Amino acid sequence: MRNARSGKSKKTKSTVIFVVLVCIVGLLAYSGFNGFKNVFGYRVKPFSQSINRGLDLQGGISVLEEIKGNEVDNETIERTIEMLSMRVNPEGVKETSVQREGKNRIRIEIPGEFDSKKVLDSIGKTGKLEFKGPDNKVILTGTDVENATAYLDDMGSPTIGLELKADGAKKFAEATQKFLNQPITIYMDEEVLTSPTVQSVITNGKATITGSKSLDEAKRQANIIKSGALPVTLEAVEFKTVGATLGSNALPLSMKAGAVGISLIIVFMIVYYRRPGFMASIALIIYVLLVLGTFSAVKVTLTLSGIAGFLLTVGMAVDANVLIFERIKEELRTGKSVKSSIDAGFSRALSSILDSNITTIIAAIVLYYLGSGAVKGFALTLMIGIILSIFTALTVTKTLIKLGMEMGILNNASHFGIKRG
Template sequence: MLQIDLWKRILIWLMVAFGLLLALPNAFYDRVERYNDAQAVLIDETAGAEARAAVEGDAGLWPSFLPSSLVNLGLDLRGGAHLLAEVQVEDVYASRIEALWPQLRDALRPERDTVGTIRLQPSADDELRVRISRPEGMERALAVARGLAQPIQTLTGAGSTDYEFTAEGDVLIARLSEAERAATDERTVRQALEIIRRRIDEVGTREPTIQRQGGDRILIQVPGIGSASELKEIIGTTAQLTFQPVVGQTSSIDDAPGLGNEVLPSLDQPGVFYILEQAAVVTGEELTNAQPSFDQNGRPAVNFTFNVSGARKFGDYTAENIGSPFAIVLDDQVISAPVIQSHIPGGSGIITGSFTVEESTNLAVLLRAGALPAELTFLEERTIGPELGADSIRAGQVACLVAFAAVLVFMFLSYGLFGIFANIALIINVGLIFGLLSAIGATLTLPGIAGIVLTIGMAVDANVLIFERIREEVKTAKGPARAIELGYEKALSAILDANITTFITAVILFTMGSGPVQGFAVTLGLGILTSVFTAIFVTRLLVVMWFERRRPKTLEV
């Protein structure tokens, strides 16, 4: 018979109430958004007293006992910046070859009786040339050099090493192997992707889209940011920190530094240039943490900490070079060049310079995020203004309202009271969609709105099948209760088949697609789940409650 247990009724209404409660913050979007931003500042232990005081008023805009998760608005709805960047992977080849020289020099020094003197020769960016004074010792030099090569830990590079060493007369030549170049390309793009993600997350943007496209390109879309140039400033700053030995000083950047050296300007001493060894002792890649602080004189500074390998190299170098200057270089500018006074164990130190508090904070953020492994070339940049986003939202709202109104009128005219039940379930359905989108932190885009509009049209399909089946059962002279029961039973298989196949399509779209396609797939898939729930459970419960109260002798469907 037409019965639904009490516990099932309570469970259905609890699920409906919970879903609508999750969707509630979206009805007060601006207020809840300001509340969430204020809470983020108050929770942040590094936020200053002024920042906390500025957001105290916003912290009371929304009750803390209510959910505050919102549906994030995508780039096309909120406005923001779009960039397509290409990673210049060739830059990494040169730095790898440059870093090989100190290792090769140190490895060949004990073999001087065999190979003679060792001299660095002018070389192309992707190779290292070293001349030995005794050509008859080349075989020994190659053996020692090949001992520095490491096996490549990838499936495609199995059996290969990272460096290839050859000889031309008395010159030993080192190059990256093809397998290592391929592995380096993959590693570089992945590292750049992660660093870009961390830098954008550090500045508190909402739901950025950062995806790899092709072999060496990265798509970056950040809603809510002012312009593409502002976004480029955030992600384009390299913040490459190195610690390099000082060879000497000069008054002109055009002076010849000698092979293996470079001339860099001082950041806070105009007209002063330092001659440094190109091979860094420690780099920013070995940093584990960087925090803004103040030095002993109360000036803004940055405290840093190295990882285990960086701490060991830093400690060994300072122990062996007491009394020698040591340059701290940031983005090809010498921040400072202090004289090493004593051994510095533990792998921690402080960067001082002519910083403001804001500059030291920004530097710490960039250092924590890490240095970009290679230069980015921006192939495409686009700024979408908030006005265009607002227009898109209005257009989406109009589309939803028109579709909603048309479906409500059609269902009422076609099925009367039963159509009203379907309309109530449809309203609940839309609320549940927004509740689920808020719960999972999904981003709503224009294609996502299209998915909601499509769901509104499809949501009543299940009710149409059920009501038409009830009509047929009524015509066979069955009683109202039996007709309703059979209508739901016999329509169930068709409802499940249709929605399961559509849900599979949504899963494929989400898996194979990207960006807008995924946004459409998410709203479509969630809409299918909520539509089946409201049609099978909510509408049926409304019909049963009405039937138990009225006990009609006939049905007008």
């Protein structure tokens, strides 16, 4: 009698949890795609407004800067491009483009930005390099730096070699003694460039800075430290506002295509896998909300290639569920109980899911660090999507399947399409 009551209580509890979960998902989906005007005094923006869009989807500003003065070598121009890139894209997640055009011109394109004064002020400012201690007091400025070069040390780690002028060397010696085993942060225009920890007292004005993720990043940081400010004078010779390069209908059509594709996937999962497919469809909706929410939170700039990367991960998320369900069905065919089959199915599918997704993540990382522009955007959305697809498949889907089993809608082999004699 107690077991019956306990079982009924557990079923009721699981049903309540499931209904509440579905209501929350529905509310989040509505707010994500429609927004709310007033929630406790705050406005909740829909994803269409909170996610940044690239120049191809929303337009922006295009500036052509000309380098003034005498002949300028290629190294100086590359340093200038690095400095400008850091100014217009300090977080590194916007799809900005800073490229050399011709002999002495640089083209800067900033999606979603239409404030011409703000852009010109940002590009034209002289630049301010500062070394600050933990007490936030300035130790060195750009005028104290003699040279900075990037290289790979004996262990193959990217390193920056820093050389200071005589006055700078004296100030740095005092600072390294004072802040031994503490970080000294290097700022460019009040943006953190790097924050190395002092390993020893440096008295000769020559230091090494480690911690860069790659040699390219070390070169970029070294160029900025070396230049201290823009190494050339720039003059804006062309300034224009550009419309969406793929047309104003590109984003709505892409979203419509994505909605149709996801809907077809949901229909397929429910028709083919029935009750488990319904649970997987809820998990897929949660996955889409998580991905779009992450795009909004980390300020990813979405381009058409980024949308393609996102839709690709939707297919991979479904593929993980298919692997899990097929493994569960294989276990059920051997005569195991539903509970044992679910546990074994998730366990057996784990290695296949991780193997396929980790190799794709590695490829995405390579694309992100070696690519640029649209390629980088595709790689970033792909990485975010794959990581979240693994999470939803192994946690959200599993939780929903177990809730279904406890509610009594997935407690029989026939519910998974397996007929037993």
